[in-house]
Amino acid sequence: MSMVPVLVLVLGMLLFMILGLPLAFSIFGISTLTAVIFTDISLWQLIQRFFAGVDSFVLTAIPFFLLAGNLMNSGKITDKLIRLASAAVGHIRGGLAHINVVVSLLFGGVSGSAIADTSGIGTILIPAMVKKGYDPSFTVTITAVSSVLGQIIPPSLIMIIYSATAGASVQALFIAGIVPGILFAAIMMVVSYVYAVKYDYPKEEKAGVLGFFRALKDAATVLIMPVIIIGGVLSGICTATESAVLAVVYSLIITIFVDKTLTFKDLVPIFINTAKGTATSLFCIGAASTFGYLLAYFRTNDMVLWLMESMNLSAGGFILFVTVLFLILGCFMDATPAICIFVPIVVPVGTALGLHPVHMGMLICLVLAFGMVTPPYGLCLLLACQIAKIEPQRVFRNLLIMLGAVAVVLLVIIFSPELILFLPRLLVPKYL
Secondary structure, three states: OOOHHHHHHHHHHHHHHHOOOOHHHHHHHHHHHHHHHHOOOOHHHHHHHHHHHHOOOHHHHHHHHHHHHHHHHHOOHHHHHHHHHHHHHOOOOOHHHHHHHHHHHHHHHHHOOHHHHHHHHHHHHHHHHHHOOOOHHHHHHHHHHHHHHHHOOOOOHHHHHHHHHHOOOHHHHHHHOHHHHHHHHHHHHHHHHHHHHHHOOOOOOOOHHHHHHHHHHHHHHHHHHHHHHHHHHHHOOOOHHHHHHHHHHHHHHHHHHHOOOOOHHHHHHHHHHHHHHHHHHHHHHHHHHHHHHHHHHOOHHHHHHHHHHHHOOOHHHHHHHHHHHHHHHHHHOOHHHHHHHHHHHHHHHHHHOOOOHHHHHHHHHHHHHHOOOOOOOOHHHHHHHHHHOOOHHHHHHHHHHHHHHHHHHHHHHHHOHHHHHHHHHHHOHHHO
16 A cells, blocks of 8 residues: 555645645646556546536535525525524623524524525624624624534535435434534523623613514514425425425525515526536535545555554544544535545444444534634635624634634534434434
């Protein structure tokens, strides 16, 4: 087993990224170069592997979930969710921070995207929080970190990609994401309350019971979408892809005919943005599939197994190793290629050690989701800083405090797999 081709693959990819080449081109470019230099694999085989990587029925859910999220986001559904969150938790000290978290929790069930969450919620709440006297650094931190809930609460795009890569049930993953999402939201609200008490952040006006139910009634049309998605999956009436199609149809009806916040003319740019987002995701998946094929060709699995045996890791030690690995990967690359390249290597090893692929998948997805806020790659952090017009360096202290609290919950989840698995076992046992 020669390490040279593997080192060329990994270091070459990092070099291309440092030189400014887009990630997907970096991955596919170094894969092609390595195949030409170190193997007799034809270029046609690489192209076949590229298309084989995206030839999965599960992945067809991605464009539909993206489209549904874009439709609801462009249809100004965020305003309804903010009013509902304000009625529910705005009266707690530091109300706008709690609203930020709760809206992200609700919005995650609509968009499945952390970036959409940051842009849709951040453009409204960041200026509002700063105007009310919240520290801009804390404002950016809570907005960016809570937006990660969009990748945890179902539907989650990275869970779909993990499902297609590892062969795990997307239905089980969706249901498994509910408890971690609620736990992370709770710890973020606890930290926000401590900040609010320390820095005397204000409460919002109490809406009362009637105000809450009015806000709930107003947001009911939005909240039905997660019910359609999760309910369809839970009942077995439809697959994740089919529920995504239903979500698109429902979004069109609500935004065009009920709320009338979109017109048919508005659909053209939304379709174009969705097509661009889908193309970017699928190109990354195809390129990463080629990269992963070469890692398998160079018997990287055997190297990992040998490393694990030499380190004599237990199942607990291995899951910690995987968590740290994907934590590092999330700092430097998008979740899509990280999953497609490394999941086929680590999941078989974890399964052999007795770890459940859904538990492993959930941990991998959670860690990569928080990669959206960890420098230098953290796109949600950079976007929130751009909205607030502050430098990312000013946010690091508060970000470390918030991520430290999140890490405590993550450790509980790592060593308590039943927290992840009990809900899927209860609701969708046939998918486990």
